[in-house]
Amino acid sequence: MMSVLIATSVTSGVVVLVGAVFLxxxxxxxxxxxxxxxxxxxxxxRSAFEGTGVALVALTALVAAFGPxxxxxxxxxxxxxVGGVLLIFGMQWLRKAILRSSGLKxxxxxxxxxEETVAELRAAGESPDRDRIAFVMAFKGVFLEGLEVxxxxxxxxxxxxxxxxxxxxxxxxxxLVGIVGVVVAKQLSxxxxxxxxxxxxxxxxxxxxxxxxxxxxxxxPGNDTMLLGLVPIYLVVTWLLVALARRSxxxxxxxxxAQ
Amino acid sequence: MKxxxxxxxxxKGFAMFWWDFLVGDTPEITVAVVVIIxxxxxxxxxxxxxxxxxxxxxxxxxxxLAGSVQRATRAARRKRP
Numbered sequence: 001m002m003s004v005l006i007a008t009s010v011t012s013g014v015v016v017l018v019g020a021v022f023l024x025x026x027x028x029x030x031x032x033x034x035x036x037x038x039x040x041x042x043x044x045x046r047s048a049f050e051g052t053g054v055a056l057v058a059l060t061a062l063v064a065a066f067g068p069x070x071x072x073x074x075x076x077x078x079x080x081x082v083g084g085v086l087l088i089f090g091m092q093w094l095r096k097a098i099l100r101s102s103g104l105k106x107x108x109x110x111x112x113x114x115e116e117t118v119a120e121l122r123a124a125g126e127s128p129d130r131d132r133i134a135f136v137m138a139f140k141g142v143f144l145e146g147l148e149v150x151x152x153x154x155x156x157x158x159x160x161x162x163x164x165x166x167x168x169x170x171x172x173x174x175x176l177v178g179i180v181g182v183v184v185a186k187q188l189s190x191x192x193x194x195x196x197x198x199x200x201x202x203x204x205x206x207x208x209x210x211x212x213x214x215x216x217x218x219x220x221p222g223n224d225t226m227l228l229g230l231v232p233i234y235l236v237v238t239w240l241l242v243a244l245a246r247r248s249x250x251x252x253x254x255x256x257x258a259q
Numbered sequence: 260m261k262x263x264x265x266x267x268x269x270x271k272g273f274a275m276f277w278w279d280f281l282v283g284d285t286p287e288i289t290v291a292v293v294v295i296i297x298x299x300x301x302x303x304x305x306x307x308x309x310x311x312x313x314x315x316x317x318x319x320x321x322x323x324l325a326g327s328v329q330r331a332t333r334a335a336r337r338k339r340p
Contacts (some may be wrong), residue, residue: 083291087320088281091288095327103336110340147276186306209317212296216303218312237321238265241328 012225014165016231017156020203021166024152024174027196029114033181035141038117043134051138059146063154064166070158082159085206090204094238097198102245110137125250149174150203159211164224184198202238287330291323 040048070078099105117137124210128216157166210227213220282289285304303312 027315082297084296085281087292087295088289091292091320091324091327092283092285094324095285095288095331098328099331101336104332120266148280151280156335205320209320212299213303213313213316216296216300216312218299218303219309219314220313232318241325245328245332248336 013160013227014162016203016207016227017160017162017166017167020200020207021153021205022171022173023196023200025149025170026177027193027200028149029174030181030193032142032145033177034113035117035145036138037181038114039134039138039141042118042122043131047131047134048138050224051135051140052142055139055146058143059150064146064151066259067154068157070154075159076215076217078215079159079220080212083210083212083215084157085155086204087206087212090201090206090208093197094201094205094234097194097201098238098241098245100194101198101242101246104245106246109211156207165214179190198238202231202234205234207239262327285327287327288323291326295323314326 013041025108034091036052039051069142114150120137153166153170154163157163160166209230210224222229295316298315299312300310302315
């Protein structure tokens, strides 16, 4: 009985960890890839790849510097900090996804971002052999989106004592989105980004609640299994908030006026 | 001098990143999470009220999220012609 309970709690923790890391990394990769594709198509692939490569080296250095250091932080302190950061981060994602779903905020449009980046790069004039603008644009895109991936992997991985698993899942998500992105090229807008963002938000808030509690020595009923209990609670709350926010959206207002 | 200005720029950039990351345009969420941690710490460690703490933690998070969405909704309503 005890072994079944332990196995269930370990599995539920792993499922939420894998889901959160995979979806978060996939969303960030879509955003980074959109910028790299825009740079490559407009100003040539050499500088786009150089910018991407340098950003990846910088991100790897950050992981190598902070990853082992985080392991030495006392577990309850680490979990409290990680829990707080995940709660803030998760609620920001969830809020944005709720506002986009209800029509109160414009959806993240990869096509529009692609076109905007292309227009910005074209306005910069002719592209020389060594293109500084393209390099900086690709570097910034990959580094800033990658930094969010690094924070997600480090915080979730170290607090769950599964940094290796988190890193592997993140790599799979990044490679998978990279391959799909290259194949479909400019059609990244068809990725259901808001739904993914909402799912990540729910998982991050669930993890954040759980780790904050662990850090403050709250004894959860069912231990790690409680993580799986928090996910449906936040899903229902999200659904309710979307329904309530929809009533206030301009589209709902316009429909009401038309009737 | 040059090295100093590069270091200042790096530190500024690092601080700006964390400010945008943790506060950005939703300071109410950051404040709410700090308050939640304080309240749950009091309940759990000072009052030893574990049951209230594990019910209160997600409940306070839900209230904070609903409050932030409500704030954005009101702002959108004000913008509506």
